[in-house]
Amino acid sequence: MTPGTVAAIMFGVLFLLIILRVPVAFALALACxxxxxxxxxxxxVLVLQEMFRSYNSFVLLAVPFFLLAANLMNVAGITDRLIRLARAMVGHLPGGLGHVNxxxxxxxxxxxxxxTADAAGIGSLLIPQMKKEGFSSSFSVAVTACSSVMGVIIPPSILMVVWGGLMSVSIGGLFIAGIIPGILxxxxxxxxxxxxxxxxxxxLHDRATLRELxxxxxxxxxxxxxxxxxVxxxxxxxxxxxxxxxxxxxYALALGLIIYRTVGRRKLAHVFYDTGRFASIALFCIGTASAFGWTLAYFRIPAALVGYVQTLDLGIAEMGFAVAIAFLVIGCFIDAIPAIIILGTVLYPVTQAVGMHPIHFAMIGIISLAFGLVTPPYGLCLLISCSIAGIPVKKALRDVALVLLPMLAILILVILLPSLTLWLPRLMMPQFVN
Structure with a gap:
């Protein structure tokens, strides 16, 4: 079978199973x-072998521990303290609670x-308050869902850990590269x-005094x-x-148990259970996606794609837009981690062939995949926020689009100006980022 035939069969079966609402983790294995x-x-049997081989990675241990840290911070009442600080900083601006969010x-x-931890923790506190202040339910959901995507862009980021581990890119460099785009x-x-x-x-609202700040x-x-x-x-x-x-x-455990004393035994047991449950889902997706990616590599589909792109003679900017579109589309249907394993590993040699820096490629991919957290039909952060607000997803789509438009402008800037992502890593980690 030719690479094109194999790719058509595998991606065709995958999207068919997704349309039939088969869980993505299972759909990836069945498509092979x-x-x-x-x-x-x-x-x-090779599917199982590749799954177990993918789990034998020291870097992947970071996934459950970062999830544990996020859950502990939520339970320890950290979110309340951050809201109070944000309110003192920007609460006086028009639309105060929106800026606070x-x-x-x-x-x-x-x-x-x-x-997802961001959307659940902050949304449950701020969406009801925003509605009381005069924001519509749909705009409250839009701001909460769209702002939560910064959780995978501003360091630390679970997606950056997975990306760096898979493609041997400096994770510290990726962390630093996300700072400027995240702020923008x-x-x-x-x-x-x-x-x-x-x-x-x-x-306008009353400005906080220096003492309150x-x-x-x-x-x-x-x-x-x-x-x-x-970092x-x-x-x-x-x-x-x-x-x-x-x-x-x-550190999060010490804050909750010793310093703030807001985490008890029952809460701690619930945090460990939730972390184990969500981490197992993420890691199972990594296993099946790795088997899917191995099959693509076995039939030399990435090499065929590199050869095709070389005939097009694309520049870095054109390749950047192609990468963004590919990740934006696939992010609408599947979770970001399997998307990185499937599409990221396929496109990585293609971007190298046109001279794109690995960190620049990573940031385009991660930012594009972050949009998938608020775009249907997947849109996990959007689903969480709509559930908190008690409204259907379709009611929030118009306001989500309004918030996404300026975010898309930042993605275009990242594509056209590689220095936005590369300047800080080159300044702070020149030994790892050339």
Whole structure:
């Protein structure tokens, strides 16, 4: 069978199973079986072998530990402290709570690395308050869902850990590369909130005094040290990304149990159960996606794609837009981690062939996949936010599009200006990022 035939069968079966609502993790494994049936040199046992081989990775241990840190931060009441600080900083602007929502998500993104934890933790607190302040339910959902995607862009990020581990890219470099795009996306969302507030006649709120700001900062400063410890430790060479995830979990545990004393035995047991459940789902997806990706590589589909792209003579910008479109489309249907394993590993040699820097490629892919968290039919963060607000997804789509537009503008800037993602890594980690 030719690479084109194999790709058509595998992706055709995959999307058919997704349309039939088969869970993506199972659909990825089942899509490999027809190829194994037609190819006499392969057996279905190879699916299981590749799955177990993918789990034998020290880097992947960071996934459950970063999830544990995020859940512990939520249960420990960190979110309340971050909201109070954000309110003191930007609550006086038109549409105060909308800006607070965005800024809190930026803070929480630097702590958790998980967008779903962001949407659930912040949404449950701020969506009801935003509705009381005069925001519509749909716009409250849109701001919460769209701001939560910064959880996988601003370091630390679970997606960056998986990406770096799969493609041998410096995870510390990826963490640093996400800082500027993450801040720009947050500012773009605040512009959308400002326009909405002005259009609906929302006035200014009282500005917090310096004393109130200092008090809020003092209450949140220990939580805000988390990204400093994680990113600083990795960049400084004190520990690896996996060890950083363990440090983050232990630090969150110490805050909840010893310092804030807000986490009891029952809460702790529930946190461990939830973390194990979500981590097992993510890791099972990684296993089946790895088997899917191995099958593509076996039939030399990435090499065929590289050869085709070389005939087109694309530049870095054109390739960047092609990568973004590919990830934006696939992110609408499947979770980001299997999308990285399937599409990222296929496109990686293609981007190398046109001279795109691996970190630039990674940031285009991760930002594009982050949009998939708020675009149907997958849109996990959108589903969580709509569930909290008690509205159907279709009611929130118009406002989600309004918030996504300025975010798309930032993605275009990242594609056209590689220095947005490469300047900080080259400055802070020149030995790893050339």
């Amino acid at each position: 079986l027809p190829i194994f049936y037609f190819e006499p040199r392969l057996t279905p 965005v800024v809190v998500s930026m803070f929480f993104a630097g702590i958790s690395g998980s967008s 996306i947050g500012l773009a969302q605040m512009v959308a909130v400002y326009v909405y507030a002005r259009r609906h006649g929302m006035g 200092a008090s809020a900062l003092a209450r949140a400063v220990l939580a805000l040290l988390t990204p400093v410890i994680i 600083g430790g990795i960049v400084g060479g004190f520990f690896t990304p996996t060890e950083a995830s363990v440090v983050a979990a232990l």
